[in-house]
Amino acid sequence: MPRPIPKPTNITKQFWEAAKQNKLVIQYCKDCGTYTWYPRPVCMKCMSRNLEWREVSGKGKVYSYTITYTAPKGFEEYVPYVVASIDLEEGVRLLSNIVDCKPEEVKVGMDVEVTFIDLNEEMKLPVFKPSK
Amino acid sequence: MGKRDIVIAAYYETKYARRSGRSVYDLAGEAASGVLKNAGLKKDEVDGLAVLTAFSGANEPFWSVRVCEALGMSPRWLQMVDVGGASAVAAVARAAEAIRDGRAEVVMVLGVDSPTTEWNTVYKGYRAEFEEPYGPMGPPGLFALFQRRVMMELGITERHLGKIAITQRNHARLNPNALLRDEMTMESYLNSRMISEPLRLFDCVMFCDGGGALIVTTAERAESITDKPVYVLGWGEFHNFNGSDPAPDVTQTGFQAAAPPAFKEAEISPDDVKTFQPYDDFTVAVAMQLAECGFTTREELPRYIEETDFSIKGDLPLNTGGGQLSVGQPGLAGGMVNLIEGVRQLRGEAGERQVKDANPTVVTGLGVVTLARNWHSSIVMVLGR
Numbered sequence: 001m002p003r004p005i006p007k008p009t010n011i012t013k014q015f016w017e018a019a020k021q022n023k024l025v026i027q028y029c030k031d032c033g034t035y036t037w038y039p040r041p042v043c044m045k046c047m048s049r050n051l052e053w054r055e056v057s058g059k060g061k062v063y064s065y066t067i068t069y070t071a072p073k074g075f076e077e078y079v080p081y082v083v084a085s086i087d088l089e090e091g092v093r094l095l096s097n098i099v100d101c102k103p104e105e106v107k108v109g110m111d112v113e114v115t116f117i118d119l120n121e122e123m124k125l126p127v128f129k130p131s132k
Numbered sequence: 133m134g135k136r137d138i139v140i141a142a143y144y145e146t147k148y149a150r151r152s153g154r155s156v157y158d159l160a161g162e163a164a165s166g167v168l169k170n171a172g173l174k175k176d177e178v179d180g181l182a183v184l185t186a187f188s189g190a191n192e193p194f195w196s197v198r199v200c201e202a203l204g205m206s207p208r209w210l211q212m213v214d215v216g217g218a219s220a221v222a223a224v225a226r227a228a229e230a231i232r233d234g235r236a237e238v239v240m241v242l243g244v245d246s247p248t249t250e251w252n253t254v255y256k257g258y259r260a261e262f263e264e265p266y267g268p269m270g271p272p273g274l275f276a277l278f279q280r281r282v283m284m285e286l287g288i289t290e291r292h293l294g295k296i297a298i299t300q301r302n303h304a305r306l307n308p309n310a311l312l313r314d315e316m317t318m319e320s321y322l323n324s325r326m327i328s329e330p331l332r333l334f335d336c337v338m339f340c341d342g343g344g345a346l347i348v349t350t351a352e353r354a355e356s357i358t359d360k361p362v363y364v365l366g367w368g369e370f371h372n373f374n375g376s377d378p379a380p381d382v383t384q385t386g387f388q389a390a391a392p393p394a395f396k397e398a399e400i401s402p403d404d405v406k407t408f409q410p411y412d413d414f415t416v417a418v419a420m421q422l423a424e425c426g427f428t429t430r431e432e433l434p435r436y437i438e439e440t441d442f443s444i445k446g447d448l449p450l451n452t453g454g455g456q457l458s459v460g461q462p463g464l465a466g467g468m469v470n471l472i473e474g475v476r477q478l479r480g481e482a483g484e485r486q487v488k489d490a491n492p493t494v495v496t497g498l499g500v501v502t503l504a505r506n507w508h509s510s511i512v513m514v515l516g517r
Contacts, residue, residue, distance in 0.1 A: 006261035037378055038258040038503060045376045063379070063504070066276035067329040068269050075267035083268045083328070085277050085504035093379040095274075095504040097266050108284060125265050 003074045005119055012039045014053050019124045024114045025053040026092055037092035058114030059131065060088040067103045082106050086128055100129040134399040138228040139354035139361040140515070142171035145344035145472050148311055148460045151248045152341040156189040157202050159244035159343055164203050167240060167345035171357050178347070180209035180236025182223040184243035187463040190214070191252040199242065209236040216499025217411050218369070218509035219243065220467025225367050225513065227348040237353055244343030245463025263503055269328045271413065274501045276331035278382050279416040283330060285383050286423070286430055290330070292437045293415040294321040296450070297334050297457060299442045300412070304454025306444075306485035311340055311460040335415045340460030344468045346475070360479040360517075365492060366397025367513040374505070386510030387424035387496070395426070398514035400492055402426040405514075407477050407487055408448055409470040409495045412455040417507075421496060425512060449487045452477055467497040478517050492516035 008016045018025040027036045029043035029051055036044040036051070043051060065084035068075070075081070082098040084106065098106050099115065111131040116124040144166035146159055168175060181203075183196040192198070196212035209230050213219040220243050227239035255264075268274050282288050298321060304310035316334065324334040347357065354361045373386035395401055402425060410421045419437060422428055427448065428436035442450035453459060453473035456466050476482045477490035492514050499509035 003267065004260065004264045006265055008261070012261055035378055038262040044378060064277040064280045064382070066268070066273055066280065066331065067326070068267065068273060069325070069329065070269050070272075070327045072264075072267055072269055078267065081267065083266055083273055083277070087379050091379055093504050095263055095266055095268065108280070119265070127266075 003119060005123060011041055015039050016123060018053070018055070019116060019126055022116050022124070023055050024058045024126050026056050026088070026090060027051045028054040035090045035092045037094055056088060056090045060086045060112055060128070062098070062106060062108055062110045062112060063087045063093055064108060065098065065106050084128065086112060097127040098129065099127050134365045134397050136363045136365070137351050138231060138364040139349055139351050140224065140346050140364065140475050141349050141354040141357040141361060142167055142347040143344060143472050143475050144170050145309065145468070146244065146342040148309055148340045148342040148462060150311065150340050150460070152246060153249055154246055154341060156186055156244055156246045156250070157199070159246055159341065160199050160202065160242060163242055163244050163343055163345040164240060167347055171347045173238065173347065173357065175205060178205065178238050178240050179207050180227060180230055180239035181205055181207045182211040182213055182227050182239060182241045184219040184223055185212060185214035185464045186245040187247040187253045188245050188250045189252070190464070191254060207236065209239070215371070215509040216464060217413060217467050218497035218499035218511045219464060220471045221367070221495055221497040221511045221513045222369065222509070224346065224348055224364060224471070225369065225511065228364050231348065231350060237349060239348045241346040241348055243345070243465035243468040245465040246341035247339045247463035248341050258503060271501045272331050272336050273328040274504070275414045275416065276328040277504060278506050279331050279414070281382050282416055282420060287434045288416070288419055289434070290322060291318065292419060292434060293335055294318050295437060296415045296418050296442070297321055300451045300455045301458045303444060303452050303485055304458030306483070307453045307459065310454040310458050312338065312454070312458045331414065337413050337456045337461035337466070340462055342460070342462040343465035344472050346472070362475050362478045363516050365514040365516045366394045367511065368393030368397070369509065369511040371509050373510065380505060382506045383420070385420060385424050385506050387421055387512065390510040391425040391512045394512040394514050398492065398516070400514060405448065405492060405494050407452055407474065407490045407493045408450050409474040409493060410451065411467055411470055411496050411498045412451055412457050413461065413466065413498070415457065417498060418450070425494070425496070444485050444487050452482060452485050452487060471495045474515050478515055
């Protein structure tokens, strides 16, 4: 069974289109200067709709992580794998995976950078790997 | 103690079971009929109904209506409560508000679910796009992220969490309706398999089918129903704590906002509490609530857990029926397990596990694991005699 494939909405389609080009974009509020994650209809801080998509550095640190031993459907073949929360330099926290790294080598505070994996021919998913 | 105008006058709890084969409506019928009988009420004397959301039944737009209709009830106040695990305590709060406002006099709070027989839930919002593609193992996977930060920042160890699991298991061994009653030792806790490291099997609840119902009414009306009124002395709740912060400190939770108003309204302090029945989907949630509800400080939490006797004869009897960790979690009716145990202790009906003095008791609810944060809804309620 394959991994679940996201179905973009009119709020999220620019995120997924950018990901396909290996770019990580995050909503930025032009009124209060806050980055919002996940993609929302308004700024999570001030509820303004004056949002734009900005390409971000893709650099961040591991805020927390877990090594998954019991997997949901579609992920059995990847066990054990790392699910992590990543704090980007721009101040938002994403849920993601850490790849190109043994699970036991992941540490809180570790520097990571975005990379993209193919979900299918149409979609790519941003994940993170240790920074060089 | 505070206001004494709202009373939980009766309760009913179903048997819990795995894969019971029972429709959620069958459970609803049993709980509703059972609580009426325990209260000595006729159906038409109940003029309000609050229904908890359910994994097995609520994935349609008219859940509370379906239940109301199936039970043949004709209330003048009807509410569905869908704040996840906070729903049981929140339903009592909503009922109390309605009763104080004269919208109903006798409210049935009904929480049943059969997630191990029929799972009908589809999650919407961000989940399909920004959570599920990364494969966290459901709530345990997301709680593991929270647990790691709590362990790191507050000095909580696996042995602290083990003490909570073992204490509650010892209580469950005195509860004939608990599903998990095998002895648990620190060794067996530490040997339980990792689900999503650092979170172990024995840190997690197990789903089951079941639930219960309560009658909430005025103190005056309760006089003809029971000679063991349990008063709703105060509560506080908070939703989406730090919800404007794109990268909050996850060890700060909504309980620090929910607990103070509950204690203030009840005119008690945490030191006065005789039993604590916190919502317990995971051991770390219990540990965190001990600090966030004010029983100790964040700094003192590890030592407090080590030095406090949480047994039924101890300093702060904790989840005296075993909690959901050892009873089982009847889906989104899970909060009924902690809530009903609090009511039962206050009425002196807890059998072998009865504490000497349960007055006052604090029950809590927490609901809906959020994306790389902690949980959405926190509620604290003080009950007393």
